[in-house]
Amino acid sequence: MKRRHLLATAALGLGLAFGGAAAAQDKTKACFVYVGPIGDLGWSYQHHQGLLAVQEAYGDKVETAYQESVPEGADAERVLTQMALSGCDIIFTTSFGYMDATNAVAKKFPNVKFEHATGFKREAPNVSIYNARFYEGRAIQGHIAGKMTKTNKIGYIGSFPIPEVIMGINAYYLHAKKVNPAVELTVVWAMTWFDPAKEADAAKAMIEQGVDVIASHTDSTAPLAEAAKTGGKVIGFGQASDMAEYKPSPRVTSIIDNWAPYYVKRVGQVMDGTWESIDSWEGIASGEVELGEITDAVPADVKAEAEAMRDAIAAGTYHPFTGPINKQDGSVWLAEGATAPDGDLLGMGFYVEGITGDIPK
Amino acid sequence: MGWIVLKLEKRPSPSVFWSRATPVLAVALTMVAGGLMFAILGKNPFEAIRTIFWDPLFGEFAWYLRGQLLVKAGPLVLIAIGLSLGFRAGIWNIGAEGQYIMGAICGAAVGLAAYPTESRLIFPAMVIAGALGGWAWAMIPAILKTRFNTNEILVSLMLVYVAQTVLAMASTGFLRNPEGAGFPGSRNFSGYPAAANPELIAGSGLHWGGVAALAAVVAAYVLLQRHILGFQIKLSGQAPRAARFAGVSPQKLTVLCMGIAGALAGLAGLFEVTGPAGQISIDFNVGYGFTAIIVAFLGRLNPVGILLAGLLMALTYIGGEMAATNLGLPSAAIQAFQGMLLFFLLACDLLTNYRVRPVFKEAR
Amino acid sequence: MFGGIDPGLLIASLMVASVPILFAAVGELVVEKAGVLNLGVEGMMIMGAVTGFITAVQTGSPALGFAGGALGGAVLSLLFAVLTQVMQANQVASGLALTLFGLGLSSLLGQGLFGIKPPLTPDVPFGPLADIPFIGTVLFSHDPLVYLSVLAVAGVWAVLSFTRAGLVLRAVGESHDAAHALGYKVRRIRVLAILFGGAMAGLGGAYVSLVRVPQWTDGITAGAGWIALAIVVFASWKPWRALLGAWLFGGITVLQLNLQAAGSRIPVEYLSMSPYLITILVLVIMSSGRGRAALSAPASLGQNFHAAR
Structure with a gap:
């Protein structure tokens, strides 16, 4: 009774008191907050695969917990607080919208490590941010698209007009254009994170407009299923997960979100006490962005080029955004030989030159 | 036999x-x-049940979670009270979610327009704008119903989807944080004291939204028990023909009930965006407007019942979260x-x- | 503005896009005609989506899959029937609770179904008919469920308008007391209507998981049940107008995506609002000037019936 009263008066201000309790445990506890259900087969599902990898890597030495379908905002703050209170040593918050909640809760629990995905704020020394350079995979898809399109029309299904998506569109277009100057890009915005039926309609609309390579930034297999109905005329890519069930065509390759290497590394660092606040943005090189098998539906020379590009990106000898690149309005963004600063990419709000149409505002 | x-x-x-x-x-x-x-x-069923029903109230972290009950129940009760008046009168506003969103957007817009001015008037102005935003959004189905006989169920529901698109536009466009490095979402109100709606007593979970919800419960109780309008509402629901003979104008009642429901939903949105949520974002709305319909009926359309139903729903949300995290139950x-x-x-x-x-x- | 959009393909796509909401709407229309308001359409659809998917994958037969979907939806609706017809519970709240329960249960049932492709539902073979320009595309290039959805509308219309069963059903929805006095079993009729509504919603859900998207993920129906509810209101409880409403809504959704794909200059945010706004607008036009046309809701809608003796 006394203890409860004491805690109540201390409210959340004295996070130190709870940090001690957490450290007293022998197991390291890694907790994860997901924005969708793990059955979404996309974003949250892939993060959960990372949790399973952590469990597998450390076995008995680690305890994991997670919470699905946590809305951003007030609910996230409560879930994070509950997790910190219940003894989590490191908490991964896996959606951009958790940014402010993560930082707010982190300030109250200085002994708990927080890892926020895809944001940019680190307001406390116990907050790290991490992201994956998905645009590297988009560049390779663009290359394949530019080489393989017969109609010279390629498509991209976007969710919402946020930098992450715009970055992907630009990388895709630039590399298609590089190998096929006649290529035209069609972007359709679904304006939803999740509506598989609408994704199917969007893919269908593009196919009816003559598009024969479809990339999508939404996570369902609906676009691939639509492509499959054309009997090999239209190809697409797996997104978030491998979507191997559509091999060898229409799915000719895929971008797999692979968070496992990062999660295993960071939890390990908590265990041996070497964890530090970092800003991590890894890509193909460290395995966070994984390129799924390129199938035989892709001609051998194109496949070889794509793999060479993948290896060059992994080796750090090639950056997908290397100048000269102009913005859509014709103004210079990157001069000859310059590579894009990360800040420009993370806040990207413009199309590159050659893409028609406007970004919704 | x-x-x-x-x-x-x-x-x-x-x-x-x-x-x-x-x-x-x-x-x-x-x-x-x-x-x-x-x-x-x-x-383990016993552990799960205890985690859901007991721990949030009396468990180890109850000092924190009890406050969170108010955070969660506040908007539910506030919206449900407004809806219950209409439901009693046979007016089917099922688009409170949209009114909630529009209240938040309008209120937040006023606050963000004033940024970074510090004045005591800003928050009250935002509250008014929030209520007006919700009210105006509810007036669309109300007026279409009274003028053109258009069914309010359809219009109010469809307007939820429209409001969600407006919300996406606001987050990626006109209300986007200019210092947010191009990311979607508005400024966070917790960094702007004149427009913020923090906890009134630290750790209690009680903010102005909770106060407003309690006030709405009392006001609705008095209205239904003592005021002629409350009588008219009840009569219209039970005996529409008798109500018309008694001089109750169905048009006026529709406009009034929808307006109150919209304004309260708008207020709930405003208090949420300035307080617990902190900012306008694409996923700002989490379904309070729909859950409030359940709360209203669970409370038998009675103000006190709604208060209790709202708290019970909040308990299952918070206890459910605990059970999911601690016991690994799927959501x-x-x-x-x-x-x-x-x-x-x-x-x-x-x-x-x-x-x-x-x-x-x-x-x- | 319509540059580059093939009207034949557009109409063919909208017919496919509307199938789930059309099935669910026609089912709900019958339920509401019997005087019962079941707001649990979304829950029944997603149950149909998951049970249909499981059945189709297990048996390898799409036809059995659709039957399984209908059964799944009907079983869930039985819960609603017990609550509202036996336990006299409030219909609005029971329906919403049904949606909540259905979403949760479907996700539990669907665990472990990830990454599976269901058996393909083939198109009806019309042979050379499908090659006729325009008409072939619009009329003769669909899977059986597209035709079945239109037949369901016709069937419901015929039964409601011309048969004794339809008359009794409408009587129960208009005045359950009078129907009871005439000796009709009000509750039995309503339970049957609810089961029919559940089966149709389940069929619509199964169409999403077996044809539209062909996969299972949590929440796959993504709110289609709510649109179906709105379509019933839009239709003023008339079957053919439900078809019109579903096609209008589906058509504008497909059209706005086509406009985007065709590079239209209309801002995307307005395009993505357009299905909702235009549905409202059309309803306003249809319901104004017709006096009481909009008030054609069944008189006993949403009220529970209890025989005094």
């Missing part, structure tokens, strides 16, 4: 005893059925469990309004 059948007999007036006892009975039945489901899923199991609780609450209501009598039937 013969057999016994159970026969329902309508009570002349609802039983006071059973109206108090049925929720307890329903919760007990839910514990049994839910426990069975948890056991099938391979979890889908929690959803199903909430559904069960509602089923039992609704089914047990039978005992309030009916007498169940065994009747002996002769075999023929």
